[in-house]
Amino acid sequence: MSYKDLILESLTTRDEKEHAFHEITIANQQLVQKVITLQLKEKQLEAAMKTAQIQNETLTQAAEYAKAQGSPEHQQRVAELDRRIHDLNEERAEMYKTQSGNAQRLVHMNEQLQKATETEKRNSAEYDSYYLFIYLLWIKHVNSDKKNPRKPFRIKKLTASVKQLGTKCDLQTEQLREKDIAIQILQDELAAIQLEITTTEERNKKLEKENAQLLQRWLDKMNQEAEKMNEATEFYENFLEQARNVGQTIRKTSGGKWVMRPSSSSDKSKPDRRVHAATVVLPVSPCKKMALSDGELFCIKASSTGSMFATGGSDKKLRIYDAKTGNVTMALGGSLQSITSICFNPSDELVLGSSTDNSTRIWQLSTGRIRHTLTGHIGKVFAAQFTADSKRVVSGSHDRTLKVWDLQRGYCIRTIFTFSSCNDLTLADVEGQTLVSGHLDNNLRLWDTRTGNGIKELTGVHTGQITSVSISPMYPNGDALLTNSRDNTLKMIDLRMYDIVATFQAPSYKNGANWSRSCYSPDGSYIAAGSADGSLHIWNTLTRNLETTLKDHKGVMCGVSWSPVGDYLYTAETNKNVCIYNTAFQV
Structure with a gap:
C-alpha cells in the first residue's frame, strides 16, 4: 500500500471520527431542549400549585361559612367541599407523579452528560495519537524522497495539509471548549430545577396539611349533624312509645x-x-277497579309526589294515570319491547322505564317526549332507578351487569359485573353511594357506586331467586331492606348488621312472577305483596303478623305500589287489571 493510500485511509478514518462529534452536538442540543421543556413544566406546576392554594383557601372559607351559618343547605355545601377536596387530592397526586418523572429525567440527563464527557476525553486522546502518526508518516516520506526530483512540490503539499489539519484540530478544540461551557450551563440549570422541585414538595406538604385540617373540620361538622339527627330520632321514638303506652x-x-x-x-x-304513627290505614276494598285493554301488565309505580301512577307492560307503552280518578293522562311511546320497571324522579318531572330491548328510556313529563335513551346493556334490563338529585340513573340487567349513567353527559360512567342476572335493585342512601341488587342466584349484593367495588354479598337469605328489593323509609333511618323471593317468603334485613330481622309468609301467599314487586307503606308500618292467585297480602312490620288478605284480582299479581303520601295503594295483575285502594285517614 502506497503512502497516498495510507494517508487517504487515515483521512477517511479521521472524517468518520469527526462525525461522532456531530452526534454529540445533536445530543447536547436535545438535552438543552429537554431542559427548556422541564422549565416550562415546572412553571406550569407552580401555577397549578398557586391555583390549588387559592382553591384551598376558598374551600376553607366556605367550610367556615357553612359552620357559622348552619343553614338547611349545609349538607349540599359540605358535599361540594368534599368533591373539591377529592379534586385537590387528585391534583396533588398528579403533581407527585410529575415530580417523580422530573427526577427520573434528571438522573437520565446526568448519565448522558457523564457519557459525553468520557467520549470527549477518549476522542481527544485518539486525535493526539492520530496527528502524531501523520507527522511521523510525513517525516518518513520526506526522508524516503530525498532523491525524488518532485520533493519540493510534495513537501509544500504535505505542509499545506499539515496546516489544514492543524486548523481543523484547533476548531475541534474550540468546539470541545464550547461544549464544556454548555454542559456546565446544563448542570447549573439542573441544580435550579432540583431546587424548584424541593420548593414544590414543601408547598405540597403545606397544602396536604391544610387539606387535612379542612377534612377534620368537615368531619366535626358531620358528627355534630349526626348527633342532632340521633337526638331527633330518639325524641320521635320516645314520642311514639308514649303514644302506644x-x-x-x-x-x-x-x-x-x-x-x-x-x-x-x-x-x-x-x-x-x-x-299507627303514620299517614296510612289498612285497606278494606278497592275504591276503583280498572280493566286495561292493551297487552299484559308487568309493573306499576306511584309517583314521588303521589299525584299520579304509571303502568307498563307488553304493549310497549308507559301509561300515566291520575292518582285519584285513575284516568289516563298520557301514553309514552318509544320502547321497542316490553316495559319491565318504572321510576319517577323526586320532583315528578321525569319518569323512566326499563325494557327488554336492552335499554332504559327517560321521558320528560311536561312534554311527553324522550329525553334520554340509555343503551349499553346486552341483555334485558329489568330494573332502573333515579338518584335523589336526578343527575344519575342506576340500572340492572340479565347480562350480569349494573350500570351507572350520568344524565348530564348522557353516557355510562361505571359498569359493575355482578356474576348473576339482576332482577331488581334499589339505592340504600340518599346520595346514591350504596346500591343493593337482588339476583337470579338467590343472593343479595351491596355495591359502592363511586368505585364499583362490592361491599357485601349476602348468601342464604332465600332459597329461590329474588324478585324485588326495596328500602324502608322509617326503620329507623332507612336501614331495613325488604326482599321478595320465589321461595314464597319476604324478609326484612338490617343493613347495619346484615342480619335477617323478620320473615313474612303465609299459606296463601305464592310469588307468581320473576318480576313480582313488593313494597313498604310510607311509614314503614306495613309491607304489601301480591300472590299468584290474585290475593293482596299485608303484614305488620312490628308484630310480624299477617294483617289482611284481599282477593280482588283473579290472575297473577305482578306488583304493588304505595303512594308516598300514604293515601292510595295501587295493585296490578298480568291480566290487565288494576285496583286502587284508599289508605288515607278518615278524620
Missing part, C-alpha cells in the same frame, strides 16, 4: 302538625284497621 293515636291536624289524641270507641271497634 297511653293508648293514643297520632293524627295530623289541619295546621300540618302531629298530635296525640285519645283513641275513640269507634276506633276500637275496627279490629282490622289499626292506626
Whole structure:
C-alpha cells in the first residue's frame, strides 16, 4: 500500500471520527431542549400549585361559612367541599407523579452528560495519537524522497495539509471548549430545577396539611349533624312509645302538625284497621277497579309526589294515570319491547322505564317526549332507578351487569359485573353511594357506586331467586331492606348488621312472577305483596303478623305500589287489571 493510500485511509478514518462529534452536538442540543421543556413544566406546576392554594383557601372559607351559618343547605355545601377536596387530592397526586418523572429525567440527563464527557476525553486522546502518526508518516516520506526530483512540490503539499489539519484540530478544540461551557450551563440549570422541585414538595406538604385540617373540620361538622339527627330520632321514638303506652293515636291536624289524641270507641271497634304513627290505614276494598285493554301488565309505580301512577307492560307503552280518578293522562311511546320497571324522579318531572330491548328510556313529563335513551346493556334490563338529585340513573340487567349513567353527559360512567342476572335493585342512601341488587342466584349484593367495588354479598337469605328489593323509609333511618323471593317468603334485613330481622309468609301467599314487586307503606308500618292467585297480602312490620288478605284480582299479581303520601295503594295483575285502594285517614 502506497503512502497516498495510507494517508487517504487515515483521512477517511479521521472524517468518520469527526462525525461522532456531530452526534454529540445533536445530543447536547436535545438535552438543552429537554431542559427548556422541564422549565416550562415546572412553571406550569407552580401555577397549578398557586391555583390549588387559592382553591384551598376558598374551600376553607366556605367550610367556615357553612359552620357559622348552619343553614338547611349545609349538607349540599359540605358535599361540594368534599368533591373539591377529592379534586385537590387528585391534583396533588398528579403533581407527585410529575415530580417523580422530573427526577427520573434528571438522573437520565446526568448519565448522558457523564457519557459525553468520557467520549470527549477518549476522542481527544485518539486525535493526539492520530496527528502524531501523520507527522511521523510525513517525516518518513520526506526522508524516503530525498532523491525524488518532485520533493519540493510534495513537501509544500504535505505542509499545506499539515496546516489544514492543524486548523481543523484547533476548531475541534474550540468546539470541545464550547461544549464544556454548555454542559456546565446544563448542570447549573439542573441544580435550579432540583431546587424548584424541593420548593414544590414543601408547598405540597403545606397544602396536604391544610387539606387535612379542612377534612377534620368537615368531619366535626358531620358528627355534630349526626348527633342532632340521633337526638331527633330518639325524641320521635320516645314520642311514639308514649303514644302506644297511653293508648293514643297520632293524627295530623289541619295546621300540618302531629298530635296525640285519645283513641275513640269507634276506633276500637275496627279490629282490622289499626292506626299507627303514620299517614296510612289498612285497606278494606278497592275504591276503583280498572280493566286495561292493551297487552299484559308487568309493573306499576306511584309517583314521588303521589299525584299520579304509571303502568307498563307488553304493549310497549308507559301509561300515566291520575292518582285519584285513575284516568289516563298520557301514553309514552318509544320502547321497542316490553316495559319491565318504572321510576319517577323526586320532583315528578321525569319518569323512566326499563325494557327488554336492552335499554332504559327517560321521558320528560311536561312534554311527553324522550329525553334520554340509555343503551349499553346486552341483555334485558329489568330494573332502573333515579338518584335523589336526578343527575344519575342506576340500572340492572340479565347480562350480569349494573350500570351507572350520568344524565348530564348522557353516557355510562361505571359498569359493575355482578356474576348473576339482576332482577331488581334499589339505592340504600340518599346520595346514591350504596346500591343493593337482588339476583337470579338467590343472593343479595351491596355495591359502592363511586368505585364499583362490592361491599357485601349476602348468601342464604332465600332459597329461590329474588324478585324485588326495596328500602324502608322509617326503620329507623332507612336501614331495613325488604326482599321478595320465589321461595314464597319476604324478609326484612338490617343493613347495619346484615342480619335477617323478620320473615313474612303465609299459606296463601305464592310469588307468581320473576318480576313480582313488593313494597313498604310510607311509614314503614306495613309491607304489601301480591300472590299468584290474585290475593293482596299485608303484614305488620312490628308484630310480624299477617294483617289482611284481599282477593280482588283473579290472575297473577305482578306488583304493588304505595303512594308516598300514604293515601292510595295501587295493585296490578298480568291480566290487565288494576285496583286502587284508599289508605288515607278518615278524620
